[in-house]
Amino acid sequence: xxxxxxxxxHSGNKMHCLLSIISTKPEMPxxxxxxxxxxxxxxxxxxxxxxxxxxxxxxxxCLPRGHADDLNYITQAHQANVPVVGIGTGSFILAKKGLLxxxxxxxxxxxxEEFRKRFPGVCAEEGFDFIDEGSVLTCPGGIxxxxxxxxxxxxxxxxxxxxxxxxxxxxxxxxxxxxxxxRPANLSLIxxxxxxxxxxxxxxxxxxxxSTAWLxxxxxxxxxxxxxxxxxxxxxxxxDFIRSAKLRYARWLLNNxxxxxxxxxxxxxxxxxxxxxxxxxxxxxxxxxxWRGQNELLNIP
Numbered sequence: 264x265x266x267x268x269x270x271x272x273h274s275g276n277k278m279h280c281l282l283s284i285i286s287t288k289p290e291m292p293x294x295x296x297x298x299x300x301x302x303x304x305x306x307x308x309x310x311x312x313x314x315x316x317x318x319x320x321x322x323x324x325c326l327p328r329g330h331a332d333d334l335n336y337i338t339q340a341h342q343a344n345v346p347v348v349g350i351g352t353g354s355f356i357l358a359k360k361g362l363l364x365x366x367x368x369x370x371x372x373x374x375x376e377e378f379r380k381r382f383p384g385v386c387a388e389e390g391f392d393f394i395d396e397g398s399v400l401t402c403p404g405g406i407x408x409x410x411x412x413x414x415x416x417x418x419x420x421x422x423x424x425x426x427x428x429x430x431x432x433x434x435x436x437x438x439x440x441x442x443x444x445x446r447p448a449n450l451s452l453i454x455x456x457x458x459x460x461x462x463x464x465x466x467x468x469x470x471x472x473x474s475t476a477w478l479x480x481x482x483x484x485x486x487x488x489x490x491x492x493x494x495x496x497x498x499x500x501x502x503d504f505i506r507s508a509k510l511r512y513a514r515w516l517l518n519n520x521x522x523x524x525x526x527x528x529x530x531x532x533x534x535x536x537x538x539x540x541x542x543x544x545x546x547x548x549x550x551x552x553x554w555r556g557q558n559e560l561l562n563i564p
Contacts, residue, residue: 268416285305286307287336310336314345318349320349351371365516366396393410450466457484513543517551525539528540
């Protein structure tokens with residue numbers, strides 16, 4: 264990730280990336296689980312000075328060794344509306360601080376069982392390079408970190424800079440963005456790489472507003488072409504697919520959080536509670552209230 268940002272910072276455009284390793288105790292080196300010692304570059308500043316705060320965890324047994332003030336700083340950054348990013352076991356830290364409660368998180372398959380055991384209130388997902396919920400992003404680590412870095416560069420500096428950065432990292436940009444690396448089975452079965460990328464984007468940005476026009480632009484197709492692809496291979500329009508995916512997430516929220524039905528509907532992008540209830544009933548054959556009530560009955564000891 265650091266290399267990707269370094270290349271983007273020197274790409275000749277207006278983007279300037281400045282990466283800092285920060286700590287409440289900058290005089291104390293941080294020792295990785297490989298034995299490499301890294302000294303933080305600076306102490307904590309006001310969180311608002313940063314565009315992102317990235318948390319990278321080590322081995323699970325080492326996570327409790329973090330400084331309490333560093334952990335509190337993560338909460339301060341989140342409260343200041345600075346997006347926080349959990350990479351690898353960094354997501355365990357975000358979950359422990361309560362920042363992933365009632366949210367989706369992209370977790371490495373190696374850690375997924377332990378993650379779900381520790382944090383049942385988080386919707387842990389496998390097979391996604393990252394999940395962006397706006398104020399909180401998660402990434403399983405490994406090569407997925409490069410995908411996340413490339414996407415952030417694309418968002419803030421454009422396609423050309425992202426492509427140049429990918430090239431300098433010896434990665435084929437288009438192939439890298441659409442490759443099915445450890446994808447969920449339903450994604451791996453999608454034959455058209457543009458459609459596969461579109462579905463990935465829907466899943467990665469599920470908690471954000473999505474439209475067919477935006478999605479088509481991301482995969483270099485017209486809205487009409489994208490509609491045809493979705494209908495031919497998945498049997499529904501992008502709009503219907505997006506709605507079904509959001510309703511699936513809403514169902515999980517009903518089962519696993521105390522959020523009100525109205526709040527869940529608004530969070531998933533429905534204009535009002537009645538709109539949400541109508542679409543939920545069309546999808547699952549019952550109202551959200553009935554679904555939640557049945558789930559609560561089933562979980563009574």
